[in-house]
Amino acid sequence: MRGLLTPGVVARLLFAGLLAVLTEAAGVGLVGTATWMIVRAADQPPLAALAVAIAAVRAFALLKGGIRYAERLAGHDVVLRVLADLRARAFAGLTARGDAAPGGDALSRVVSDVDAVQDLLLRAVLPAGVAAVVGLAAVAGVGAADPRAGAVLAGGLLIAGVLLPALGNVLARTGPASAAAIARTRGEVAQSTVDLAHGAAELIAFGAMPAALAEASARSRRLARLEARSAAVSGLVTGAAALVPAGVALAVAVLVQGSAAPVLALVALTVGEVVVPLAAAAARQGEVRAAVGRIREIAADAPEPSGAQPVQRAWAGAVPLRLHGVTVRYPHGGRAALDGVDLDLPAGRRVAVVGASGAGKSTLLDAIAGRAPVTGGRVDGLPEGAEPWQVAGGVFADAHVFHDTVRENLTLGRDGFGDDELGAALEAAGLGEYAGRLDDIVGEDGGRLSGGQRQRLLLARALLDPPPILLLDEPTEGLDPAAADAVLATALRAAGERTVVMVTHRQADLKLFDEVVTVDDGRLTATGG
Structure with missing residues (x-):
């Protein structure tokens, strides 16, 4: 979408991503430090030996909550700015095309399709970047402590963060409940609703109301079936991805010997959970891409925003x-x-x-x-x-x-x-x-x-x-x-x-x-x- 990803927007996205990385790092540090402290406390050492770990646990807990709050503010700030700009462009495109009084499909584009960009940024782009950074750092750290544990963690992250999301994306694009079919049916349902609301008098006058109601109901039922199938695919893929971190943690606990085993196992479990949301996000990417494509179609007609932009005058000359x-x-x-x-x-x-x-x-x-x-x-x-x-x-x-x-x-x-x-x-x-x-x-x-x-x-x-x-x-x-x-x-x-x-x-x-x-x-x- 031309003009949306300005340097200011990119800088805000990067800042939100940095805060998200720090949040996940604080979470990993909290789990790792707390686990080490529990394992160490089992040996009943002097309290002074645990003082640093106790302070670190408190610090990581406070940092995780505080930075998470700041990350949510930063992420939603940039996304809402992008949505406001995109919604204005979408409406400008409708106006340029003569749709100042949009029908149901146009309203679907301006409302739900624009909102899909929020999912693209907050549930796909940012989480994927954060998972990549945190995953690579965790593999390096765990691998330094125990190469076998690092290899297992790397394999689990690839399965949960790459292979399963790719499978979910393929199923969402090619199955009977494809994203394109859902987007198209949602637009038809919105159009039917507007037709019924605005054209009730004409439909009744021409005896078409029963047929209109029946067709609108059929479209609504079809949309419900498609969304149920899509949710089932997303749920299966996400459920499979959620099992991977547990399996990785169990494998690390079996492979690693000594007091480091529980620490590395729980760190692997925590890091694995960072990539689990990517499966659900990938399953929705087909629908999100379809929505973005529909928005791009109408926003392309919008004039570039500029205070010096000349008026878009109507077609000149006589037209018989x-x-x-x-x-x-x-x-x-x-x-x-x-x-x-x-x-x-x-x-x-x-x-x-x-x-x-x-x-x-x-x-x-x-x-x-x-x-x-x-x-x-x-x-x-x-x-x-x-x-x-x-x-x-x-x-x-x-x-x-x-x-x-x-x-x-x-x-x-x-x-x-x-x-x-x-x-x-x-x-x-x-x-x-x-x-x-x-x-x-x-x-x-x-x-x-x-x-x-x-x-x-x-x-x-x-x-x-x-x-x-x-x-x-x-x-x-x-x-x-x-x-x-x-x-x-x-x-x-x-x-x-x-x-x-x-x-x-x-x-x-x-x-x-x-x-x-x-x-x-x-x-x-x-x-x-």
């Missing part, structure tokens, strides 16, 4: 589009949301879309913007190299207002917009009272705004940098008739020569448009000028 027999079907079956729609959108044309609730008006806008997958027909006229969301966008039915400032809700993290531009967009949307209050917090989903103000804020976002085809889904909803007339007239003037397609229920709006199309049960049944 034509829909030929476009069909969009709900993911859960039932009727088609759009069925064989033909529509010409010449550059500069202003089209009003009317129809009953659930007829497919919002889906028509989604199809034009590339937000809804076209399962039949085609959309012609896109410039070479352009994606639909680059040339068509605006205010959609599921557009989200974030618990942040007016400024951030307008820019969505993009740099380069001046206060004058933001104020002009707010004025055009009829929200001029906020032109001087850009840093006001609007609340969760715009909770501190009225319904009309929330819609006007979304309209201002669309007018800040409008694409060649401006799509508006009920932009004046919640306004009284006079205010709605004024806002719409101002917004259309601000749109200039751009193509405008607007969904509306207000008859008074129709006189401002060149063409009126009616959507009925997913079909365009009538057009009028």
Whole structure:
């Protein structure tokens, strides 16, 4: 992930790793010293002969707890910094792709997939580095005391820290419950949940709710089965790895003679436990890599963070589009949301879309913007190299207002917009009272705004940098008739020569448009000028 592992981040990771190594070293020292003291005490020596060992045990115990606490603080500090940066990049990538109101799969990427990076750093990268350093040092130390014990310890560390993790990784990647299958199914479950929550009215209207619920339940059960199988594989590998240190300790105790035997055996047991977590971490690496790959896919679209970064302007120039027999079907079956729609959108044309609730008006806008997958027909006229969301966008039915400032809700993290531009967009949307209050917090989903103000804020976002085809889904909803007339007239003037397609229920709006199309049960049944 470009730009994430900066020198500062690497330095923090190394510092956390150093603290982890010192923690494990203190633990080994504590076990070794305490064991030696117990063995020595069996000979009933003078108390003075044990004074140094007693002090060392206390020191190692205090150091282990104190350094462990510092290591946890340092490790989580660097990981949370990386996650914050990565989450911002992921959202910036979604915004650049036109997914400012992400669906379930996109939400899965921004939330659970980003969190997988935490597992990668805290449960894989750092433990592997610590195990390597502590293991090599322990093999050298134990080998100096007894070469046979050192060889046994080295073999056990290779089995528990290398061979078993590699086996777990292979099983996780190639088995029926592979990481890729789990990641894909988890995204499908999240998407099903969002579809059910946001599309309940449409699903009920078209009689598709029972099928949607059945499919969502089937996906949830499949995900549970896959995760259970994955957990079983991880548990078996981890259990096998956990038995290795005990076997190594027993072998050392048998091979080594004299008072050193219990000390070296328990040191070997303690060191072996350092590598045991690597087996479980390796079994999850396939899933983590799949999540990181999904994040990389969307974060690649994010602009490099920089205060001097120019605004990512919408696609320039007029874009005439034509829909030929476009069909969009709900993911859960039932009727088609759009069925064989033909529509010409010449550059500069202003089209009003009317129809009953659930007829497919919002889906028509989604199809034009590339937000809804076209399962039949085609959309012609896109410039070479352009994606639909680059040339068509605006205010959609599921557009989200974030618990942040007016400024951030307008820019969505993009740099380069001046206060004058933001104020002009707010004025055009009829929200001029906020032109001087850009840093006001609007609340969760715009909770501190009225319904009309929330819609006007979304309209201002669309007018800040409008694409060649401006799509508006009920932009004046919640306004009284006079205010709605004024806002719409101002917004259309601000749109200039751009193509405008607007969904509306207000008859008074129709006189401002060149063409009126009616959507009925997913079909365009009538057009009028």
